């Protein structure tokens with residue numbers, strides 16, 4: 001990734017976690033290179049750049065690697081601080097934003113379990129959990 005100056009996003013088109021980062025980049029008006037990852041046949045770039053979770057999204061910037069969508073978003077907000085702010089300036093409002101962002105991660109993860117467990121009894125439990133989360137939203 002060092003060969004390129006601008007940011008590069010390793011992502012999977014349907015990933016809600018990746019979509020977060022794409023929305024953040026769009027809000028900030030940042031140009032970047034998009035690289036699609038094949039999650040059914042993970043490439044060396046993903047395995048090397050996110051060896052802990054082996055998941056997208058991964059952002060490459062200035063020869064550095066940033067993983068985890070919410071951490072990437074905070075990185076983007078700090079590095080491109082001159083552009084529209086993603087997080088509120090007030091500490092309490094920022095804490096609230098982080099709380100709901102974390103909650104939405106749990107909802108996305110529940111959604112993933114829902115479609116992965118289609119034929120299992122755990123599906124019902126995941127469905128109930130998802131309905132509760134949507135009611136909370």
Ligand SMILES: N[C@@H](CCC(=O)N[C@@H](CS)C(=O)NCC(=O)O)C(=O)O
Nearest residue numbers: 015016017039055056057068069070
């Ligand atoms: N906590 C991670 C979750 C990322 C995640 O679950 N990404 C999925 C795509 S939506 C993935 O890469 N899955 C591959 C796998 O589970 O092996 C984040 O916020 O970035």
